[in-house]
Amino acid sequence: MPASSPRLLRGAINGQRLLAEVASNAAGANVLFLGTTRGVTDGVATQALEYEAHEPMAVAALETLRNEAMERFGLLGCRIEHRLGVVAVGEASVAIATSAAHRREAFAAAEWLMEKIKANVPIWKCELGPDGGRGWVHPDAMPGGFP
Amino acid sequence: MTIHPPAATPPPLSPTHQLRVKLFAGLAAAASTRLLELPWGGGTAAELKAAVAAAVPAAAALVSSSGVAVGNQYIAPDATIPPEADVALIPPVSGG
Numbered sequence: 118m119p120a121s122s123p124r125l126l127r128g129a130i131n132g133q134r135l136l137a138e139v140a141s142n143a144a145g146a147n148v149l150f151l152g153t154t155r156g157v158t159d160g161v162a163t164q165a166l167e168y169e170a171h172e173p174m175a176v177a178a179l180e181t182l183r184n185e186a187m188e189r190f191g192l193l194g195c196r197i198e199h200r201l202g203v204v205a206v207g208e209a210s211v212a213i214a215t216s217a218a219h220r221r222e223a224f225a226a227a228e229w230l231m232e233k234i235k236a237n238v239p240i241w242k243c244e245l246g247p248d249g250g251r252g253w254v255h256p257d258a259m260p261g262g263f264p
Numbered sequence: 265m266t267i268h269p270p271a272a273t274p275p276p277l278s279p280t281h282q283l284r285v286k287l288f289a290g291l292a293a294a295a296s297t298r299l300l301e302l303p304w305g306g307g308t309a310a311e312l313k314a315a316v317a318a319a320v321p322a323a324a325a326l327v328s329s330s331g332v333a334v335g336n337q338y339i340a341p342d343a344t345i346p347p348e349a350d351v352a353l354i355p356p357v358s359g360g
Contacts, residue, residue, distance in 0.1 A: 152360050168359065171288060171352055173336045175359075199359060211360050231360060240359025241289035253290035254358040255326060263331035263354075264338050 123179035123197035125170055125240075130198050135214035139194030146220035150227045152211040154204050164245045165205045171239040175199070178238045182230055190226035192217050197230065199240060210242075236261030281305060283345070285316060286352040291330065294323035310341040316353060330355045 121138070132149050140147060154166045183195050194216040204210045213230050217223040234240075237260070244252045283304030292298045302315050309332035317324040331338050331354040334345060338354070345351060 169289060170359070171286070171333070171336075171354060174333060174352075174354070177336065235357070235360040237357065238359050239288070239354050239357055241355070242358045243289070251293075253293055255290050255329075256356040256358065258329050259331060259354075259356045 121183075121194070121196060123176060123183055123199070125172055125175060125199050125201050127200070127202045130200060130209040130212045132209065132212050132214070135196045135198065135212055138196050139214045139216040141193050141216060143218065144193050144216035144223075145218050146223035147216045148214065148220075148223040148227045150211075150213045150231060151209040152231070153209050154206045156206040158244075162247050163206060164247045165203050166210060167203045167243040167245055167251075168199070168201050168210060169241055169243075170199070170201060172201075174239045179234070182233050182238070186215070186226045186230050190215075190217060190222040190229070192222065192226055195226065195230075197234075199234070199238075201240075203245070233261070281347045283312075283347060283349070283351060285312070286350075288352070289355055289358075290326050291320075291323050291353055291355050294326065295320040304345075304347055306344065306347055308342050308344055309339050312345055312351065313341075313353070326355050327353065 132151055136147055136149050156163055179197050183197055187195055192215055196214045198212045200210045213227045215223045215226045242254050281304055282301045285300045287295055287298055287300055302319060312332060313327050317327040333352045333354055334349045
C-alpha cells in the first residue's frame with residue numbers, strides 16, 4: 118500500500134506529520150482539516166465518541182475518494198486518516214491534508230472529501246455519555262445512498 | 265491394490281445451512297453479536313434482510329435502511345447470495 122494511502126488508526130492523529138507529507142515546492146496552499154469530538158451536541162454532553170468500521174471496505178472507499186479528489190481538484194498531495202476506537206473530547210477523529218497550487222482547490226478538496234466521507238464510507242460513531250450511556254448514530258437512510 | 269471410489273457428489277444444501285452475516289454498530293448492538301448465523305438455503309439480498317429483521321426484530325428498521333455487501337462489494341437487492349458468501353450488512357454511516 119502506498120505511503121499516501123488513507124489509513125484507519127487506533128492511535129492519535131498527527132496533523133503536522135500529514136501536512137509535512139503533502140508538502141511540495143509546487144504547492145502554494147496547504148490545508149489541514151481536523152474533525153474533533155465535540156463536548157456538547159444540542160445541549161447533551163458527550164464524554165467521548167467510539168468509532169468502528171468495515172475496515173476493508175472503508176479503506177477502499179477512502180482510497181477511491183482520495184484518487185477522485187486528486188484528479189477533480191488537481192491536487193499535488195492528499196492524505197486522509199480516520200480514528201477507530203474511543204476518541205476523547207477535543208481529540209481528532211478524522212484528518213484531511215491537501216496541497217494544491219492555489220488555496221481555492223486545497224480548501225474545496227478538503228470540504229468535498231469530508232462530505233463524501235460522511236455520506237459513503239462505512240464508518241460509524243457511538244456517543245458515550247457522562248452517565249455511561251451509549252448510542253450508535255445512524256441516519257434514517259444511507260446519506261449518500263448505496264451504489 | 266487400493267480401489268478409490270469416485271468422489272461422492274455432495275448432497276444439495278439443506279435449508280438449514282448456516283450463513284454468517286457480519287454486523288456493525290447499531291446492528292451488532294441490537295443483535296448482541298458481530299456475526300449472526302442464519303439458516304440459509306440461498307436467496308436474494310432483499311430476502312436476507314428480511315431474514316435478519318425476523319431474527320433480530322429490535323433492529324428491523326435499521327436492517328431495512330442497510331445495504332448488503334458480499335466480498336466487500338455492495339450488491340443489488342435482487343442479487344443472489346450464495347450459501348458460502350462473505351456477507352456484511354452495512355447500516356447508514358456516521359463517520360467523520
